[in-house]
Amino acid sequence: MATERHRQLVSFTPEELATVKAQAGQFKLSVSEMLRRFALGQTLPDPSAFTGAQSIRDLLKVNADQARLGNLLKLALDESDGTWTTAMVARIDGLMVQIQDTQDQLKATVKEIHHQIHPRAGR
Structure with missing residues (x-):
């Protein structure tokens, strides 16, 4: 045609x-x-929107890395043969909490950047 x-x-x-x-x-x-x-x-x-979008992609990559790290720690705990000390297990649990807190901060930052790029979008 x-x-x-x-x-x-x-x-x-x-x-x-x-x-x-x-x-x-x-x-x-x-x-x-x-x-x-x-x-x-x-x-x-708006060229500044491209910078914001790239920042969001970068933060989402870090978030995915954090999720993989948390999953590996959980796998290590699930597959342990019970020889780990209580202190080691507590330390891994603490790391998992820190990873989750970091992910929550990353998600909040992504939402804030998205709102700055697209102010009419709902929060």
């Missing part, structure tokens, strides 16, 4: 093209999409 799109030729000097490409990169858009949105008066993405 043929498309109903029409191409428009735009000329730039090398310096202008470099500027346009840099701006499109900041918005994480192709040059065509950025120029189309600009010409039609549509909003361009």
Whole structure:
């Protein structure tokens, strides 16, 4: 099926093209999409939202690592042969509580960043 799109030729000097490409990169858009949105008066993405989104991804990776660590500690306790001292078991239990507290803090931080990026989103 043929498309109903029409191409428009735009000329730039090398310096202008470099500027346009840099701006499109900041918005994480192709040059065509950025120029189309600009010409039609549509909003361009907020570059700070990309930083926030990347921060959220990074925090979620740390959260997943914390979950894996907690699961490994739980597995170690479940598979122990009973030779661990009470102090060692208490220490592992304490670490598991710390991991859960860290995960709770990470989740709260992710929610706060998300709310800053998308203020109209529910909390």
